[in-house]
Amino acid sequence: MRVYSMVRCKHLEEFPAAIKRAEDLGYDGVTLLELTVPPTLSAVAGAMSTTKIDLLTGVFVAFPRSPMATAYDAWSIQSLSKGRFQLGIGTQIKAHLTRRFGMEYLPPVKRMREYVEAMNAIWDCWQDGTKLDYEGDFYKHNLMIPYYDPGPLEVKRPPVYIAAINKLMCQLCGKIGDGHMPGDPITNKWHQEVMLPNIEIGAKKVGRELKDIDLGSYGFIGCSNSDEGLERLRTGLKERVALYASSPDYEKMLDMHGWDVSLSDFIELSREDRWEDMGKLVTDDMLDAYATVERPENLVNALKKRFDSHIGRLQLDESWFDGLSDEDISKLVAELKKL
Numbered sequence: 001m002r003v004y005s006m007v008r009c010k011h012l013e014e015f016p017a018a019i020k021r022a023e024d025l026g027y028d029g030v031t032l033l034e035l036t037v038p039p040t041l042s043a044v045a046g047a048m049s050t051t052k053i054d055l056l057t058g059v060f061v062a063f064p065r066s067p068m069a070t071a072y073d074a075w076s077i078q079s080l081s082k083g084r085f086q087l088g089i090g091t092q093i094k095a096h097l098t099r100r101f102g103m104e105y106l107p108p109v110k111r112m113r114e115y116v117e118a119m120n121a122i123w124d125c126w127q128d129g130t131k132l133d134y135e136g137d138f139y140k141h142n143l144m145i146p147y148y149d150p151g152p153l154e155v156k157r158p159p160v161y162i163a164a165i166n167k168l169m170c171q172l173c174g175k176i177g178d179g180h181m182p183g184d185p186i187t188n189k190w191h192q193e194v195m196l197p198n199i200e201i202g203a204k205k206v207g208r209e210l211k212d213i214d215l216g217s218y219g220f221i222g223c224s225n226s227d228e229g230l231e232r233l234r235t236g237l238k239e240r241v242a243l244y245a246s247s248p249d250y251e252k253m254l255d256m257h258g259w260d261v262s263l264s265d266f267i268e269l270s271r272e273d274r275w276e277d278m279g280k281l282v283t284d285d286m287l288d289a290y291a292t293v294e295r296p297e298n299l300v301n302a303l304k305k306r307f308d309s310h311i312g313r314l315q316l317d318e319s320w321f322d323g324l325s326d327e328d329i330s331k332l333v334a335e336l337k338k339l
Contacts, residue, residue, distance in 0.1 A: 001339035002028040004056065004216075006317040012037050012045060019046035022053060025330045028337070029054030029086070031315055034061050039088075040073040047081035055081060058181055058315075059090030059163045063111065064101040067118035067139055074119070074158040075126065075150055083155030088181050089115070090163030093249060109168045111138050116160055116176050127152045161214070165249065167198040174202025179214035179313070185241050185290040186218035188306060190253045196310065216313040221303070222293035222320040223332070229322030233293050237320065239279035241290045246270040246278065259286055293320075296328060300335045307339075314339070 005022040007030045009015050015037070022030050030046060030053060032039035039057035046055045055077070062070065070087070077085040091097075091108040098105050114136035121134035125144050132144040159178035164170045165186070173180050180199060182191065195218075200210045220240065222233035244250050246266035254263060261281050269278045287293075294302045303314065314336055321329065 001311075001337055002054075002313045003333050003336050004029040004031050004054070004313060004315045006031045006033065006058070006315055006319075007042070008033060008035065008317075008319060009042070010036050012041055015042040015045040016049035019053065019055075020049045021326075023050045025326060026333045026337070027053060027316075029056055029313075031056050031058035031088070033058060040077060043077050043085060044080065047077060047084065052084075054084050054086055056086040056088050056161065058088040058161070059183075060088060061092045061096075061101070062089040062115050063091060063097060063106075063108075064103050067115050068122060068141060070115075071119045071122040072150070075123065075153065078155060078158045079150075079153055085158050086161055086179065087158045088161035088163065088179070090181070090183075091169075093247070106138060109172055112162065112169070113172055113176065114138050116162075119160070123157050126150055127157060159214075161216075164195070164199075166252070167194055170195050170198035171202035171205075174199040174204075174208070174210075174213060175206050177213060179216065181216050182218035184218070184220060185244050185250075187253060187257065187289040188219070189256060189289065191218050191310070193256070214313055215311045217303075217307060217311050217315050219306070220291035220293075220320060221299070221316055222291060222322075223296055223299050223324060224293075224322035225295055225328070226323055230293055230295070233320055233322055234284075234287060234291075235279065237291050237293065238282040238287055239275055241282050241287060242266055242278035243270075243275070245282070257286075257289060259283070261286075296324065296332050299332065300339065303336065304339055 005027045007018050009018050019030050032042045039060050043055040074087045091112055094105045097103045118134050118139045118141055124130040125132040126149055132141055134141045161179035161181050162173040162177040163181040163183055164173040165183055203209055220237050222237060224230045224233055251263040265281055266278055292302050292306055
């Protein structure tokens with residue numbers, strides 16, 4: 001099992017030390033979020049401060065940038081990192097695309113397919129000298145002069161990981177993705193009955209198998225060495241699950257489990273800014289479906305039972321660790337890598 005650390009720094013200048021710390025603790029990679037710093041920038045900071053750890057953008061919001069702009073970023077970081085960069089891209093929800101980024105909302109699955117196809121056409125041009133001539137409904141690229149051509153890489157081209165939750169995007173990931181990012185919060189039932197079957201459907205359509213896609217872990221992982229810490233984590237995670245459950249994108253997952261709570265229950269409280277009360281709607285059984293919260297000595301077996309060899313990449317978010325020292329975390333990472 002490869003173990004990645006989710007890095008959540010607020011400012012760019014904090015990333016070099018944070019990513020170097022992850023490397024020193026034994027992590028195989030870091031997942032770099034798009035919060036207040038574009039993850040391509042934090043990946044550059046990590047590439048310059050480390051020598052071994054992989055750098056995954058998780059996720060880089062694709063649609064506010066053209067495929068050409070993203071292709072340049074990924075190509076440069078892959079060269080700088082000597083092959084350690086992994087481009088994880090996602091669509092983002094309509095409200096953020098239109099109201100935060102100021103972009104038009106277009107059909108996301110077809111647009112993502114074209115986005116990846118366009119990047120691959122650009123990379124073929126740079127790597128192999130292929131004439132650039134890509135035309136889709138959303139993207140058109142047919143101009144590349146030597147002055148703007150960075151030339152071939154001496155390492156492999158950047159692998160593309162696709163953030164996918166629902167069935168059609170999962171099928172697309174199976175067709176064209178090098179890896180899958182499930183996102184949070186995802187339950188085991190949703191992963192087994194919706195995600196994996198549809199990734200496999202997509203893969204088979206192009207002559208691939210499920211094992212050809214790098215599958216990542218899903219659900220929250222909390223860890224503490226005290227009962228009080230475990231309780232704090234469970235309370236905080238209930239509120240986080242409730243936050244996501246108030247989004248229509250997760251309605252089908254709620255309905256699948258048949259819990260006595262609905263999307264409208266969460267939305268009503270969210271409109272009143274009653275976030276703590278929203279967390280109280282999440283029962284212990286619901287939390288256990290979305291999260292694994294254990295002491296360090298029990299976490300490895302709990303995750304082994306949850307994932308049962310269905311994934312190859314485990315993601316830890318240390319913001320859900322309570323009371324663990326760097327030494328504790330390093331030992332835990334070493335044990336998890338044995339899974």
